[in-house]
Amino acid sequence: xxxxxxxxxxxxxxPAAVYLAWTWIVGKRPRGxxxxxxxxxxxxxxxxxxxFVLLAxxxxxxxxxxxxxxxxxxxxxxxxxxxxxPGQIK
Numbered sequence: 001x002x003x004x005x006x007x008x009x010x011x012x013x014x015p016a017a018v019y020l021a022w023t024w025i026v027g028k029r030p031r032g033x034x035x036x037x038x039x040x041x042x043x044x045x046x047x048x049x050x051x052f053v054l055l056a057x058x059x060x061x062x063x064x065x066x067x068x069x070x071x072x073x074x075x076x077x078x079x080x081x082x083x084x085x086p087g088q089i090k
Contacts, residue, residue, distance in 0.1 A: 007062055011054035015047045 068089025
């Protein structure tokens with residue numbers, strides 16, 4: 001479960017969380033004529049796009065950094081002594 005959160009949800013949600021935190025911090029100080037507007041009028045297209053770019057980068061890094069050798073042999077999961085031995089590439 002933690003792998004799903006770190007690889008998929010965190011990169012997708014992180015830009016929105018950073019943007020919302022920034023607008024919350026900026027919203028606490030006195031507003032002037034050049035200050036940004038409310039959070040719901042912000043650059044949501046770019047925030048969502050940044051989330052998808054981070055998600056694609058995380059998936060790419062995971063694809064290239066993990067897994068077995070392409071020349072290896074896949075050994076499927078099996079039961080040994082009443083325990084399930086997960087599949088692996090040898």
